[in-house]
Amino acid sequence: MSFGFAIAAHVILGLCGLASSYAVVLNLRKRELPRGFLKTFSLIAFLSYAASWATAAYYYVLLYGKAVKPVILAGKYPWAHTIFMESKEHIFLLIPFLSLLTAAIIWFLGNRLQSDESLRSATAALALVTFLIGVFVTIAGVLISGAVR
């Protein structure tokens, strides 16, 4: 697998996960829950984040530290690495667990989400924080990419 393909797959899969998390948040707010839709998109979110993690690992472990990080640190915006890359790579680790647990609630307790308002709002909050952390990771990725140029 080429590094170009890995980073492209990482970005596309991450955005796919982000869009799916957002779709889950919005649909958990509907009066009549579309359970099939929620199951599908919560699973897509988890699988996308997991695959994005795997492709990121390939790029980050084998190329970033040797070829990209030195360029950023020697450039005008070293904080893109010292603050944003360092934070992004570690904060990202939260996302697969959050998306897996959101999907688990929807898949195994989905029949209760319609009537249990407390569980529904807690699940929506979990999906929302997954989405917001994903937004931070995405913005950090844009800053890091910009700092290389």
Place this chain on the structure above:
Amino acid sequence: MPHTRTITAFLISGIVTAIFIAAITIGGELAPAFKDWLKTTFYHHWLGKGALAVILFFVLGILLSFIAPRSDSALASSARALTWVSILSALVILGFFTAEAFHLF
């Protein structure tokens, strides 16, 4: 319902894992010997942190499945607690690297 206890257990495990991710991240920066151990053992410190988090999450989740509360309120409370702990964990990591970049410690 059998799923209630299991998912509550894994939500609690998720809370511990979120705290662990922040702790191992900061610990690795403050203790270079620990970061070196992660590199030696897992090829890269980041792979080590991810692998240890996955192991912790599943092992603790399985163990807690035998003792976690079965109530609906515990399930929703655990999900809410995980949401807040994840936000705090992310802010602690961001705050740590920001402080480190500005040589505040």
